[in-house]
Amino acid sequence: MSVTEAAEIRTTCAYCGVGCGIVAEKPAGDAEVIAVSGDSLHPANLGRLCSKGSALGETVHHENRLFYPMVNGNRVTWDAALTDVVSRLQSTIEQYGPQSVALYGSGQLLTEDYYVANKLMKGFVGSANIDTNSRLCMASTVAGQKRAFGTDTVPGCYEDLELADCLVLVGSNMAWCHPVLFQRIRAVKQARGDQMKVIVIDPRRTDTCDIADLFLPIQPGTDSVLFNGLLVWLVDRNVVDEAYIKRHTTGFDRSLAQARMTSPSVAIVATKCGLEPDAVEAFYRWFAENGRSVTAWSQGVNQSSAGTDKVNAILNCHLATGRIGKPGSTPFSLTGQPNAMGGREVGGLANQLAAHLEFNRTDDVERVARFWQAPNMVAAPGLTAVEMFDAVARGDIRFIWIMGTNPVVSMPDADRVKQALSDCPAVVVSDCIKNTDTADVADILLPAAGWSEKDGTVTNSERRISRQRRLRTPVGESRPDWAIMSEVGRRLGYSEAFSFQSPVEIFREHAALSAFENCAGLRPRDFHIGGLKDISGDAYDRLVPIQWPVRATESVGEARLLGDGQFYTETGRANFVSVSELKADNVPDQRYPLVLNTGRVRDHWHTMTRTALAPRLNQHRDEPFVELHPDDAASREIIDQSLVVVSSQWGQVIVRAKVTTHQQSGHVFVPMHWSGQFSRSGRVGSVVNPVVDPFSRQPDSKYTPVELRRFVPERYGILLSRSPVALPETEYAVSVKSAACYRYELAAADDRKDGFSAFLPEFSAASVIEYDDVTNGVKRCLYLQDGDLVAMLFESQNYESLIDRAGLESAFIDDQDMALLQWQLLSGQPGKGAGCQGRQICACFGVGENAIVSAILKENLESVESVGKLLKAGTNCGSCIPEIRQLLASVDG
Ligand SMILES: Nc1nc2c(c(=O)[nH]1)N[C@H]1C(S)=C(S)[C@@H](COP(=O)(O)OP(=O)(O)OC[C@H]3O[C@@H](n4cnc5c(=O)[nH]c(N)nc54)[C@H](O)[C@@H]3O)O[C@H]1N2
Numbered sequence: 001m002s003v004t005e006a007a008e009i010r011t012t013c014a015y016c017g018v019g020c021g022i023v024a025e026k027p028a029g030d031a032e033v034i035a036v037s038g039d040s041l042h043p044a045n046l047g048r049l050c051s052k053g054s055a056l057g058e059t060v061h062h063e064n065r066l067f068y069p070m071v072n073g074n075r076v077t078w079d080a081a082l083t084d085v086v087s088r089l090q091s092t093i094e095q096y097g098p099q100s101v102a103l104y105g106s107g108q109l110l111t112e113d114y115y116v117a118n119k120l121m122k123g124f125v126g127s128a129n130i131d132t133n134s135r136l137c138m139a140s141t142v143a144g145q146k147r148a149f150g151t152d153t154v155p156g157c158y159e160d161l162e163l164a165d166c167l168v169l170v171g172s173n174m175a176w177c178h179p180v181l182f183q184r185i186r187a188v189k190q191a192r193g194d195q196m197k198v199i200v201i202d203p204r205r206t207d208t209c210d211i212a213d214l215f216l217p218i219q220p221g222t223d224s225v226l227f228n229g230l231l232v233w234l235v236d237r238n239v240v241d242e243a244y245i246k247r248h249t250t251g252f253d254r255s256l257a258q259a260r261m262t263s264p265s266v267a268i269v270a271t272k273c274g275l276e277p278d279a280v281e282a283f284y285r286w287f288a289e290n291g292r293s294v295t296a297w298s299q300g301v302n303q304s305s306a307g308t309d310k311v312n313a314i315l316n317c318h319l320a321t322g323r324i325g326k327p328g329s330t331p332f333s334l335t336g337q338p339n340a341m342g343g344r345e346v347g348g349l350a351n352q353l354a355a356h357l358e359f360n361r362t363d364d365v366e367r368v369a370r371f372w373q374a375p376n377m378v379a380a381p382g383l384t385a386v387e388m389f390d391a392v393a394r395g396d397i398r399f400i401w402i403m404g405t406n407p408v409v410s411m412p413d414a415d416r417v418k419q420a421l422s423d424c425p426a427v428v429v430s431d432c433i434k435n436t437d438t439a440d441v442a443d444i445l446l447p448a449a450g451w452s453e454k455d456g457t458v459t460n461s462e463r464r465i466s467r468q469r470r471l472r473t474p475v476g477e478s479r480p481d482w483a484i485m486s487e488v489g490r491r492l493g494y495s496e497a498f499s500f501q502s503p504v505e506i507f508r509e510h511a512a513l514s515a516f517e518n519c520a521g522l523r524p525r526d527f528h529i530g531g532l533k534d535i536s537g538d539a540y541d542r543l544v545p546i547q548w549p550v551r552a553t554e555s556v557g558e559a560r561l562l563g564d565g566q567f568y569t570e571t572g573r574a575n576f577v578s579v580s581e582l583k584a585d586n587v588p589d590q591r592y593p594l595v596l597n598t599g600r601v602r603d604h605w606h607t608m609t610r611t612a613l614a615p616r617l618n619q620h621r622d623e624p625f626v627e628l629h630p631d632d633a634a635s636r637e638i639i640d641q642s643l644v645v646v647s648s649q650w651g652q653v654i655v656r657a658k659v660t661t662h663q664q665s666g667h668v669f670v671p672m673h674w675s676g677q678f679s680r681s682g683r684v685g686s687v688v689n690p691v692v693d694p695f696s697r698q699p700d701s702k703y704t705p706v707e708l709r710r711f712v713p714e715r716y717g718i719l720l721s722r723s724p725v726a727l728p729e730t731e732y733a734v735s736v737k738s739a740a741c742y743r744y745e746l747a748a749a750d751d752r753k754d755g756f757s758a759f760l761p762e763f764s765a766a767s768v769i770e771y772d773d774v775t776n777g778v779k780r781c782l783y784l785q786d787g788d789l790v791a792m793l794f795e796s797q798n799y800e801s802l803i804d805r806a807g808l809e810s811a812f813i814d815d816q817d818m819a820l821l822q823w824q825l826l827s828g829q830p831g832k833g834a835g836c837q838g839r840q841i842c843a844c845f846g847v848g849e850n851a852i853v854s855a856i857l858k859e860n861l862e863s864v865e866s867v868g869k870l871l872k873a874g875t876n877c878g879s880c881i882p883e884i885r886q887l888l889a890s891v892d893g
């Protein structure tokens with residue numbers, strides 16, 4: 001029996017770079033829910049899953065799927081759509097040259113998709129304008145590692161984070177963004193206690209601090225000063241490995257001299273970074289004392305106008321101590337997307353060639369051209385993401401194909417990106433989802449097969465290649481991305497180069513290229529999976545997770561690299577890179593005095609095209625928000641839960657205030673997730689500045705000067721509807737899918753007499769029962785069709801007087817006694833059912849804040865374990881343990 005015929009299929013999670021293995025039950029026929037569990041055999045997760053991974057099977061149903069190709073909003077055949085793509089591509093190139101076309105891809109494509117995209121553009125279309133959302137994500141790490149190691153190598157593996165005696169987490173909210181890896185570390189930390197020091201460096205107190213011995217609430221952007229200070233400290237206390245520096249590196253003296261300029265003493269570092277000197281010293285001491293030190297980082301480092309320098313400031317400290325690629329002793333970059341690493345292997349960025357070959361290395365361009373037999377091989381790098389959309393805005397790029405990413409939401413200065421795409425003569429979007437902010441401005445929509453429907457490979461943060469396996473046939477007419485691009489390649493006349501009929505054929509070619517002229521005499525390359533270049537279809541089917549390099553057929557992969565001090569530079573030595581201080585040209589001023597930081601929440605994935613389909617993932621944070629310090633709130637008369645306008649010179653959003661001391665005064669945080677599909681005015685990309693790092697060209701999504709002001713509506717509303725409705729065109733509108741219905745949170749600036757019902761054309765045919773409750777100023781409306789409740793609308797001038805949402809939602813759950821329901825609703829009683837559960841804490845078992853607090857009070861619970869025993873909360877994926885701990889503390893206090 002082949003792997004895909006089995007009742008259970010092993011595959012890989014669609015979300016983060018931890019790359020957890022999943023066991024999925026093969027769905028019967030057209031089933032819209034797939035049962036998934038953690039794969040106990042997968043080395044990344046050993047059976048664990050986080051809240052998002054556990055809910056993956058609930059996001060594969062047909063809601064909002066793009067079933068067939070569309071041109072200008074009309075359904076067409078595949079043949080017509082591809083004819084259109086090819087003719088627009090060819091005529092654009094004929095008229096304006098290959099530089100006038102571009103492809104913008106994604107770290108969520110499979111390696112096989114990505115390989116074909118890169119080959120098509122760089123070898124055959126003849127344009128290096130292929131960049132990906134990894135530019136917004138990993139580019140600074142790629143640039144920093146190349147500067148230091150001569151290649152983009154992640155030297156360590158997950159086990160190193162467990163083995164470390166000193167674990168430094170910089171700009172990483174691992175508890176929410178790499179939750180299973182965080183659970184692994186938590187388990188070790190619990191067992192080892194003080195033997196293992198964990199340091200978290202982040203401007204805000206995140207849930208990751210839950211396992212921290214030391215939290216450094218750093219001033220944003222100043223990480224280089226802190227790590228330069230560490231280098232100085234290590235040298236002054238003789239903790240550096242002089243033999244290693246001498247034998248394996250260059251540039252040490254210059255970098256040290258530079259570090260002494262920015263960071264001469266702990267006192268000066270503390271002042272510049274906004275930290276307590278004692279805390280800085282404790283960090284330095286722990287790093288110095290523990291040979292087994294790992295520094296792991298993510299977007300607080302990469303997404304910065306000084307991102308590449310931050311990476312090198314970190315790498316300098318590891319080079320100085322020889323702590324590279326050794327057990328429990330290494331720098332470690334956490335990749336974000338499931339295949340961010342795979343994208344780097346195939347050369348998905350505009351300044352890379354495939355298989356870690358380089359534009360600026362002798363003969364590499366010619367080498368790739370020869371391997372591909374490419375007629376139009378590019379010779380120089382193309383435009384990077386921000387430059388690419390600028391070129392679209394200028395009209396220099398006139399054809400763009402966007403695949404597996406949603407730039408109208410995720411790019412900085414996103415309104416400009418939206419406008420540029422609206423004006424662009426040819427925009428092709430490949431996505432599984434029909435309505436996204438980017439699909440809305442496309443001319444041609446191509447339906448892509450989704451996670452459960454396609455075969456291929458992905459590579460996680462620790463270089464581990466895992467199979468994603470198809471669980472069922474693609475829905476509608478959707479096709480895998482590699483197949484769509486191969487067909488375009490053939491239609492362009494390159495039938496042999498794009499003759500791929502299955503992913504394994506692409507994988508073999510990719511593996512062969514990695515080994516092509518990759519040997520000692522020719523300056524070898526780190527990325528080598530030549531051992532897999534002749535893999536059979538059957539072996540590919542059964543491939544077990546393996547860490548590259550895989551140089552020989554019998555190889556089992558390598559957990560660690562660079563441990564021998566041999567690097568991939570011209571000289572074989574690693575480079576220290578001199579790092580100066582961030583000179584931002586874009587700092588807060590009187591008009592925009594606050595710093596906007598953006599990032600992620602626990603249960604949503606990026607632009608929410610998939611996570612918003614799972615009711616349980618919508619409960620943890622259900623509306624776009626801004627977190628701000630009580631002082632910043634007070635000085636602007638902003639109260640918790642009120643609506644706030646966050647504005648910058650680029651744009652504005654309206655979001656709900658969350659006043660918290662976890663945020664420092666002067667900084668605010670807004671999640672990146674809410675798009676125009678789920679909110680009228682929560683798309684924060686429109687506020688974010690488009691400044692980029694000079695080396696990596698990665699935008700700085702963590703630092704935009706903004707101002708906040710109150711938004712005081714005349715009227716608030718909640719609409720609950722059995723089926724989804726178009727987002728009402730009011731100033732504030734947010735949709736939330738719950739288990740029983742769709743909820744819309746509304747607010748409007750004008751107090752029209754007819755209220756929100758004017759915005760709801762969907763219910764014009766329904767019969768309406770209205771009740772104006774003058775005692776508390778709430779107007780209630782029930783919409784009935786054929787005696788069935790289809791929607792309820794509650795409106796008031798006072799937000800607080802709108803009643804409990806969870807109670808109301810339960811009115812849609814089962815067959816209702818309509819008379820009783822009408823009485824309950826019109827009299828302001830919540831419907832029967834769960835009652836108010838409060839904020840959802842545990843997404844796995846659906847346990848709300850109120851249930852946990854009342855259990856803590858009633859049963860005198862004192863530990864996370866006792867809450868778990870009673871309510872099951874926190875006992876599956878563990879992502880909510882920090883929040884349970886906070887509830888225990890708050891009840892206790
Ligand atoms: N739940 C969830 N998980 C995800 C994703 C998701 O969308 N949702 N996306 C995945 C992807 S693609 C990525 S790239 C990763 C991102 O994973 P992370 O990088 O962990 O997540 P972010 O929230 O973007 O930012 C991390 C932290 O950087 C901090 N920070 C901001 N400025 C600075 C600074 O100047 N210095 C320091 N030291 N810290 C700073 C922020 O306050 C934030 O807490 O997550 C992956 N995992």
Ligand SMILES: Nc1nc2c(c(=O)[nH]1)N[C@H]1C(S)=C(S)[C@@H](COP(=O)(O)OP(=O)(O)OC[C@H]3O[C@@H](n4cnc5c(=O)[nH]c(N)nc54)[C@H](O)[C@@H]3O)O[C@H]1N2
Nearest residue numbers: 136137404405406410430431448598599606607609672701
């Ligand atoms: N303000 C702010 N902006 C940010 C960030 C931030 O921290 N702050 N982080 C940045 C980072 S690190 C990242 S990685 C980006 C992520 O941002 P995006 O990549 O724009 O976000 P996603 O929602 O993941 O978009 C993926 C799209 O691909 C579709 N899709 C899923 N599977 C497939 C498939 O197999 N084929 C095809 N063709 N389509 C598919 C999904 O439906 C979705 O529309 O955002 C960046 N933007």
Ligand code: SF4
Nearest residue numbers: 013015016020050053
């Ligand atoms: S940590 Fe969660 S989101 Fe990331 S791969 Fe594992 S299950 Fe998926």
Ligand SMILES: [Mo]
Nearest residue numbers: 136137336337
């Ligand atoms: Mo990312």
